[in-house]
Amino acid sequence: MITRVAVVPYPPLLVPALTVRADAETERLRGACLRAVSSLADSSAEWVVVGVDQSGPIRFSSDTAGTFAGFGRDVQVSLGGSAEPDPRLPLPALIAGLLREQAGARAVEVRLLAPGTPAEECRDLGSELAGTGTALLVLAEGTNRADERSPHAPDPRAQPLDDRLAEALAEVDAETLQALDPELCAELGVPREALQVLPGVVTEGTWRGELLYSATPFGVTYNVATWTREV
Template identity: 70%
Template sequence: MRADAETARLRGACSRAVSSLTECAAEWVAVGVDRTGPVVLGPATAGTFEGFGVDVRVTLGGTAAPDPELPLPALITGLLREQAGARSAPVHLLAPDTPAEESRRLGESLAAESVGLLVLADGTNCSDERSPHPPDERASGLDEQIRTALAEVDTAQLQALDPQLCAELGVEGRAALQVLPGVVAASGGTWRGELLYSATPYGVSYHVAIWTRQP
């Protein structure tokens, strides 16, 4: 029962985050990481969670036939977009080994667009006995680095994420997180972070946060 309650908290935090995003912008751009990257999936893209055991169909904004092999970050984007009522949400998928500076440059380019930015990335997947991989004592430190950076809008901490360490500890979305420093640097101003959730249900860490540029 605790696990079910915990995942309900995670879903609630995600719902709150994307509702806040839609309040700021009806058009989104999402960034995630997948082996098929680098690629941009336009708003006409659609997919289904059938490969995960349930035929829930989602779209990034159009009416195309669902792609049964649509990568998970795009599927989640489509699901959150529909739940929050955003009009469209094209997805930039980066390769797992994308250098930090390349991610930063993408962030700088996205900052020029009048859209909400949705970043999808997991935490570690080897923190305890419930994890899908053997526990690694380094996981807690890496999760704390990500958690603190998201809560405090600490772009230097995100920029400093070590690609090799992240790969070893299951932070497959490292390159997506490193888009954020470019967005903040190019946008300027003062930013406020709000950490909505940070925990490790089923042995995989998730952190949900909202970053807002202050007037």
């Protein structure tokens, strides 16, 4: 069964080779992500990764490889095998491969949900995954309308939603995640579909959450958290 979960964002700035000079906040974010995924590797050498992408629903096996060439550098990553890099591999899968390599995990399988997937289907996927003997990595970000640095016009609803997400991740509050408003999340850029897999994973046992990072350094809110089953 899954006993360890990590939630991390998936911006290209996590790739050192894509950043000419990383500032202190970038290093903090990368460090928190590495801590989170290293805890997964301590739990299991094989992960399931869940994210959201327009290409979904789609599954990528551990034989898959890709490249960040579309983001400016031909940085190649693998989900565990030695296949030829697919230049069309979606960003969440690329980040999954990067984090796998950084943490030293053996293999990851990536499941990408389509935007708009109903909450019940997301939860059902979590229930399906809960019985596997792997660790779970969830790729999700907060709002992209928090302040004047955001890629979209600031929205007063962003900060309350970001606060709610951070608290839910810190407290293993599955009910709050399950109740996320699909329309609000879509308008504010939150991939709630990935987050709504989590309620299906933690239906049994006692879980402890730890929020390793929560900030909006470049106009997009990033949360990094781990959930660990204790009983």
